[in-house]
Amino acid sequence: MKKLLTILFITLICNTIFSQTIQFSPISNLNMMIANIFGVQCDGVSNVQMVALPQQIGRFENGGILGLNSGLVLSTGVITGSQQPSSVFNNTNLGTPGDVDIANFGTLAGQIPTNYDACIVEFDFTPTLSDTISFTYVLASEEYPEYANSSFTDRFLFLVSSNNGPYSNIAFLPGTTIPVEINSVNATVNPQYYIDNLGGVNAGNFVFDAYTTPFIAKFFAQTGVNYHIKLVIADVSDSAFDSAIFLDEQESYNDINGLLTVNNTPADGVLEVFNFVGDTLLAQPVQTIPVTNGTYLADSLQTGMYHVRFTPNPILYPGVAPLYYTNGDTWATATAIGLPCFLNNGNINSDTLNALSGSGVITGNIIIDTSYLKSPTVAFANALVKLYNQSNQVIAFTYSDAVGNYQFTSVPSGVYAIKLDVPYIPQVNAHSISLVGNDVIIGADFAILTEGIVALDNLELGIDAVVQHHVEMYPNPAKEKVIFTNDSNSPLSFELLTINGVVVQTGIIGIGMSTLDVQYLSEGMYFVNIGGKELRKLIVKK
Numbered sequence: 001m002k003k004l005l006t007i008l009f010i011t012l013i014c015n016t017i018f019s020q021t022i023q024f025s026p027i028s029n030l031n032m033m034i035a036n037i038f039g040v041q042c043d044g045v046s047n048v049q050m051v052a053l054p055q056q057i058g059r060f061e062n063g064g065i066l067g068l069n070s071g072l073v074l075s076t077g078v079i080t081g082s083q084q085p086s087s088v089f090n091n092t093n094l095g096t097p098g099d100v101d102i103a104n105f106g107t108l109a110g111q112i113p114t115n116y117d118a119c120i121v122e123f124d125f126t127p128t129l130s131d132t133i134s135f136t137y138v139l140a141s142e143e144y145p146e147y148a149n150s151s152f153t154d155r156f157l158f159l160v161s162s163n164n165g166p167y168s169n170i171a172f173l174p175g176t177t178i179p180v181e182i183n184s185v186n187a188t189v190n191p192q193y194y195i196d197n198l199g200g201v202n203a204g205n206f207v208f209d210a211y212t213t214p215f216i217a218k219f220f221a222q223t224g225v226n227y228h229i230k231l232v233i234a235d236v237s238d239s240a241f242d243s244a245i246f247l248d249e250q251e252s253y254n255d256i257n258g259l260l261t262v263n264n265t266p267a268d269g270v271l272e273v274f275n276f277v278g279d280t281l282l283a284q285p286v287q288t289i290p291v292t293n294g295t296y297l298a299d300s301l302q303t304g305m306y307h308v309r310f311t312p313n314p315i316l317y318p319g320v321a322p323l324y325y326t327n328g329d330t331w332a333t334a335t336a337i338g339l340p341c342f343l344n345n346g347n348i349n350s351d352t353l354n355a356l357s358g359s360g361v362i363t364g365n366i367i368i369d370t371s372y373l374k375s376p377t378v379a380f381a382n383a384l385v386k387l388y389n390q391s392n393q394v395i396a397f398t399y400s401d402a403v404g405n406y407q408f409t410s411v412p413s414g415v416y417a418i419k420l421d422v423p424y425i426p427q428v429n430a431h432s433i434s435l436v437g438n439d440v441i442i443g444a445d446f447a448i449l450t451e452g453i454v455a456l457d458n459l460e461l462g463i464d465a466v467v468q469h470h471v472e473m474y475p476n477p478a479k480e481k482v483i484f485t486n487d488s489n490s491p492l493s494f495e496l497l498t499i500n501g502v503v504v505q506t507g508i509i510g511i512g513m514s515t516l517d518v519q520y521l522s523e524g525m526y527f528v529n530i531g532g533k534e535l536r537k538l539i540v541k542k
Helices: 030-044 079-083 100-108
Strands: 023-025 045-051 057-061 071-075 115-125 131-137 155-162 194-196 210-212 215-221 227-236 244-248 254-262 269-275 285-291 295-301 304-312 337-339 348-350 360-368 384-388 394-399 405-411 414-421 433-435 446-449 452-455 471-474 481-486 492-498 503-509 512-517 524-530 535-541
Touching: 023 079, 030 045, 030 071, 030 115, 030 337, 057 079, 071 079, 071 115, 071 227, 100 115, 100 155, 100 227, 131 244, 227 244, 254 269, 254 304, 254 337, 269 295, 285 295, 295 304, 304 348, 360 414, 360 433, 384 405, 394 405, 414 446, 414 452, 471 535
Parallel strands: 254 348, 360 446
Antiparallel strands: 023 057, 045 115, 057 071, 071 244, 115 227, 131 215, 155 227, 194 210, 254 295, 269 285, 269 304, 304 337, 360 405, 384 394, 384 414, 414 433, 446 452, 471 481, 481 512, 492 503, 492 524, 524 535
């Protein structure tokens, strides 16, 4: 038997940033990720395609244990398996096909062409200026040391084609035309590039038995030439064990800048920059910037995805709601900014809301479930609360006080909805609030839970009564599996999604007890839509 996971990291610039454990998360925008890898050439990337299962591809952070930063990982197995100790036998057979170029390369090299579980990303690249495009990559494997110099030389290829011509592989050993793979770098062949991890400093949290020092692959890209690039990795000779490629994004640091205006006039206030990749229930801003002249600069931001929120000075602009880049009123509609490929100014303009002219009142309370922190449910202070009309327009906003209470006054007759603005936590059940004349609506209460923000069951709220199924799940948080108990009288379909809405897995929850394997997921929060989205729950993967 053999075990393998090959890791290739590719980046434009690589500085060593040491960390304890590589972290993984699903990718919501593969085009943006590929563009980030190309850095200043971002606008030349197009037609990004992937041939892989969802668990074979993801984003990695904290690549410092290999001297890398962050970026894209492609695997012939499950990407999260690499977080285990090197003493673990990492083994996944996905049962998916191999790749013809991997086979052809093997034939040309006099090696076995049979391969399995290929993971492929390919895209077109038209440079906006002539430049040498270089990538730093690292190969790691559980073939080491037992199966080096054998037929189990699982391989990757970095293929480049210009103007529809034949592919050329550009991943070579320094100063040679020898491809980088298990048989060309190991304890006996080119050992100067070989790092033993069986007892190394990363053995406790990096599953691979050995890995290479970083290599650089590069080619000169010319304007007027259309390039097609293919990244592929596959298991060779058998399909029992995993391989992967990690492509590192361009190194930090990057900027976001723009104009901040109220009613199209330069304004004062506070700008908050939130990291798009969060692994806690309540995300905190990575930068908070006072704005006094209508312009801002958020600098020294690492490669990644961000949201930007501007809160005008409440004393100078009492009727102006906080707003996101570019036109979002909530996290669900705000535009994410990807660095370093953000090429436009992050301008934000907020308009003064019309004063409410009615005589009704809507009041409520907001709590947050902090049981995941081993503390009780508590009041949530300073929550941004927005009042929406039937046209889904924000007509008023306020903040909860120290005990979680909030209030809207002077509300005219109508039907309304309330949304809380909490970073990356969605509002998961629909509701409506009907107000007539001088009604006082008491108890428009909300809870911020691990499942998301929910309107509490109060007679004053017309909460959509669509949840008819009775499904419980445990444990939560979960490490390896989640158990469902379905008390309904029929099996139920389910979708497992990232918090950004990317479908990771689908299936059926049977009557009674059934199990969902989550060990392949990266740490973080995932939603489970049950019964055609009639019931939504949240899984915290630890």
